[in-house]
Amino acid sequence: MSFIKRIRWGWLLAAAMLLSVRVAWAYPIAAPPKMHIMEGFLPLGWAVFWWVVALPFWVLGFIQVRKLIGERPELRLLLGLAGGFVFVLSALKIPSVTGSSSHPTGTGLGTILFGPFVVAILGTIALVFQAVLLAHGGISTLGANSMSMAISGPLVAYGLWLLLKGKIPTWLSVFLIAFVADLSTYIMTTTQLALAFPDPMGGFMASWLKFAGIFAVTQIPLAISEGILTVLIFNALQTNATIELKQLGLQEV
Amino acid sequence: MHIIDRYAYNNRIRNVEPAHKASLSLMVLLLCLMLNKPLVGLVAAGWMFLLAVGLAGIPARTFGRVLLAETTFLILTTIGVAFSISTRDPGSITDWAWQLGPFWFSSSPDSLYYGLVLVTRALGCASAMNFLALTTPLVDLVDLFRRWRVPPLLIDLMTVIYRFIFVLLESLDRMYMAQDSRLGYHSYRRGMISAGLLGSRLFIDAYQRSQRLQIALESRGYTSELRTLPSRYKDDRTVLWVSVAVAVSLLLVWAVGNWVIGNWIIV
Numbered sequence: 001m002s003f004i005k006r007i008r009w010g011w012l013l014a015a016a017m018l019l020s021v022r023v024a025w026a027y028p029i030a031a032p033p034k035m036h037i038m039e040g041f042l043p044l045g046w047a048v049f050w051w052v053v054a055l056p057f058w059v060l061g062f063i064q065v066r067k068l069i070g071e072r073p074e075l076r077l078l079l080g081l082a083g084g085f086v087f088v089l090s091a092l093k094i095p096s097v098t099g100s101s102s103h104p105t106g107t108g109l110g111t112i113l114f115g116p117f118v119v120a121i122l123g124t125i126a127l128v129f130q131a132v133l134l135a136h137g138g139i140s141t142l143g144a145n146s147m148s149m150a151i152s153g154p155l156v157a158y159g160l161w162l163l164l165k166g167k168i169p170t171w172l173s174v175f176l177i178a179f180v181a182d183l184s185t186y187i188m189t190t191t192q193l194a195l196a197f198p199d200p201m202g203g204f205m206a207s208w209l210k211f212a213g214i215f216a217v218t219q220i221p222l223a224i225s226e227g228i229l230t231v232l233i234f235n236a237l238q239t240n241a242t243i244e245l246k247q248l249g250l251q252e253v
Numbered sequence: 254m255h256i257i258d259r260y261a262y263n264n265r266i267r268n269v270e271p272a273h274k275a276s277l278s279l280m281v282l283l284l285c286l287m288l289n290k291p292l293v294g295l296v297a298a299g300w301m302f303l304l305a306v307g308l309a310g311i312p313a314r315t316f317g318r319v320l321l322a323e324t325t326f327l328i329l330t331t332i333g334v335a336f337s338i339s340t341r342d343p344g345s346i347t348d349w350a351w352q353l354g355p356f357w358f359s360s361s362p363d364s365l366y367y368g369l370v371l372v373t374r375a376l377g378c379a380s381a382m383n384f385l386a387l388t389t390p391l392v393d394l395v396d397l398f399r400r401w402r403v404p405p406l407l408i409d410l411m412t413v414i415y416r417f418i419f420v421l422l423e424s425l426d427r428m429y430m431a432q433d434s435r436l437g438y439h440s441y442r443r444g445m446i447s448a449g450l451l452g453s454r455l456f457i458d459a460y461q462r463s464q465r466l467q468i469a470l471e472s473r474g475y476t477s478e479l480r481t482l483p484s485r486y487k488d489d490r491t492v493l494w495v496s497v498a499v500a501v502s503l504l505l506v507w508a509v510g511n512w513v514i515g516n517w518i519i520v
Contacts, residue, residue, distance in 0.1 A: 040378020080413025081463035232449025
């Protein structure tokens with residue numbers, strides 16, 4: 001390949017990358033904020049595996065939501081609005097520690113407000129919508145993505161919430177919950193990628209470190225930012241929305 | 254998001270039965286995943302592009318843009334698959350290794366081939382789903398889910414969430430603009446405080462809207478389920494015939510790649 005040709009290819013590649021960045025930033029709502037595994041990226045076996053793993057959680061979440069609505073029918077619309085809120089919150093641009101801006105996942109805040117099982121259902125619906133409305137994530141990878149974003153993150157966050165409640169200041173536990181929920185999404189996705197694509201040299205662990213390194217640049221600053229943001233939102237809610245929080249059953253906070 | 258939604262409501266096959274469009278997309282998705290060959294993925298992406306542009310009248314640029322939405326993830330992760338990093342000399346496995354300090358970067362024809370499979374498979378699958386997203390509005394999909402016996406509770410949740418995404422997004426845009434025009438995002442600290450206020454206000458907005466909607470619906474006799482008339486669709490089988498053609502061509506491409514040229518070659 002001649003030198004000129006090489007330069008031409010280089011330009012083409014750079015242009016393609018710039019284009020994708022531009023596409024990402026031109027629409028604040030369409031930026032790829034979260035670590036969703038792309039449609040078709042997982043081999044069939046793993047895609048099916050994560051669907052099967054996620055299924056019991058979906059059923060459990062569905063039963064919980066149905067029970068909740070059976071007891072308090074007026075919550076039906078509130079849950080719909082909560083889903084819209086979690087989805088739209090992920091469209092909010094927040095400044096990130098590295099200087100660029102990023103988007104929160106909203107699962108930490110959602111877990112505090114609505115509980116992990118409700119978030120599992122709402123988060124999975126949000127993932128379906130992201131596939132259909134934003135072309136992010138996908139149907140074949142829905143099981144894997146829902147496991148990492150809507151199930152493992154909220155469950156870990158909820159466990160932490162129960163563990164820490166009353167022992168440390170509320171703001172600190174709110175920060176930790178949002179931070180850990182983000183982080184566990186990141187760790188779970190990394191694990192899923194490493195399981196599906198083990199390294200030919202070092203196997204699962206080498207591959208895990210590789211993917212963890214690739215995404216650490218964006219995901220760790222994002223987790224910190226989201227932690228701070230969630231504390232700020234939560235504080236503002238405590239002063240501005242006492243009545244609404246009470247009706248949600250959060251008065252003990 | 255608005256772009257996808259706009260074309261979903263306003264394309265030439267908008268009124269075609271959503272089950273046909275969904276089965277075409279799901280079939281291509283499954284075939285790409287099961288056949289698992291670079292050429293199959295490329296042909297599938299080509300088919301979906303042709304159908305979206307030719308049959309549905311989606312501008313080529315829009316289709317390309319939507320397809321490129323996840324390029325960053327695709328590039329980064331494929332690099333991760335195609336290259337390995339280790340502290341040992343990978344000479345026993347591959348000759349393509351470079352040493353950099355204590356680390357060895359290596360690749361091999363096999364991993365590069367696998368990277369190619371991944372990129373083409375993801376492109377084929379993503380273009381199949383994007384075809385569905387760009388030609389079928391969410392209300393039609395929800396209608397389809399209802400016919401597939403998805404529990405009414407989930408259908409209701411989806412309907413309400415879909416509606417309020419746009420309502421809340423409008424609120425969010427207005428509040429963001431008001432804050433931004435008052436220098437609410439001029440520094441990291443200020444931006445965080447503004448975003449926190451915005452998030453909490455948005456929650457209150459969503460909460461109060463849900464209460465008002467509840468009252469409005471109850472006063473109209475709402476007890477359990479949001480009932481709407483099913484949409485009527487055109488009696489048009491084009492998409493079904495096209496699906497058969499797509500399936501046959503994908504299988505042919507796979508068979509040719511497998512038996513005539515042989516497994517070792519890149520296609």
